[in-house]
Amino acid sequence: xxxxxxxxxxxxxxxxxxxxxxxxxxxxxxxxxxxxxxxxxxxxxxxxxxxxxxxxxxxxxxxxxxxxxxxxxxxxxxxxxxxxxxxxxxxxxxxxxxxxxxxxxxxxxxxxxxxxx
Amino acid sequence: xxxxxxxxxxxxxxxxxxxxxxxxxxxxxxxxxxxxxxxxxxxxxxxxxxxxxxxxxxxxxxxxxxxxxxxxxxxxxxxxxxxxxxxxxxxxxxxxxxxxxxxxxxxxxxx
Numbered sequence: 072x073x074x075x076x077x078x079x080x081x082x083x084x085x086x087x088x089x090x091x092x093x094x095x096x097x098x099x100x101x102x103x104x105x106x107x108x109x110x111x112x113x114x115x116x117x118x119x120x121x122x123x124x125x126x127x128x129x130x131x132x133x134x135x136x137x138x139x140x141x142x143x144x145x146x147x148x149x150x151x152x153x154x155x156x157x158x159x160x161x162x163x164x165x166x167x168x169x170x171x172x173x174x175x176x177x178x179x180x181x182x183x184x185x186x187x188x
Numbered sequence: 189x190x191x192x193x194x195x196x197x198x199x200x201x202x203x204x205x206x207x208x209x210x211x212x213x214x215x216x217x218x219x220x221x222x223x224x225x226x227x228x229x230x231x232x233x234x235x236x237x238x239x240x241x242x243x244x245x246x247x248x249x250x251x252x253x254x255x256x257x258x259x260x261x262x263x264x265x266x267x268x269x270x271x272x273x274x275x276x277x278x279x280x281x282x283x284x285x286x287x288x289x290x291x292x293x294x295x296x297x298x299x
Binding site: 104106108115116117118121130132133166168170171172173174175176177178179180181 | 222234290
């Protein structure tokens with residue numbers, strides 16, 4: 072069974088750094104792209120970026136380029152999304168999703184990030 | 189890359205059929221048969237309901253169906269049930285620098 076399990080909810084202050092994770096199981100982790108999707112409170116889905124764990128090829132949405140860093144450790148089947156300096160506007164639910172043939176098929180349960188002073 | 193356009197809300201009574209549209213361009217919806225639909229209940233992760241325009245993953249009820257004409261894809265829910273009340277998002281492969289794009293989302297209400 073394909074599963075993506077994300078790390079738990081985080082509460083941070085503006086300016087702090089953060090790295091959240093997404094662990095894949097039940098499939099060949101290095102053979103599928105993993106994407107990150109933001110959902111701000113009460114809003115829709117926004118694609119942030121995507122990584123191919125097999126060779127760490129990474130692409131970013133222009134809206135998120137330079138704002139976040141996506142990485143992966145294939146030895147432990149885990150993808151990451153990180154911020155160096157959080158802002159209040161980063162408060163959102165973040166999902167990882169495996170990209171099937173072309174589009175997301177399996178999703179993680181989500182990680183809620185709250186940034187507040 | 190702009191989001192695909194969906195109606196903000198659609199409603200129907202139990203047993204009725206509803207259709208949600210998803211309009212893009214020839215660079216995404218119209219150019220490829222790679223359109224997916226996702227159902228999202230409040231506080232839950234999105235769930236794949238339709239892939240490659242009209243295919244249902246195992247376990248998705250056959251009252252959910254998808255189609256496409258030109259730059260517009262559609263999701264039809266036949267025999268609407270209370271548990272179908274949720275937000276629905278389309279997504280399409282795109283030829284732009286981003287590999288895929290999401291729709292704006294549609295809230296389905298079962299009256």
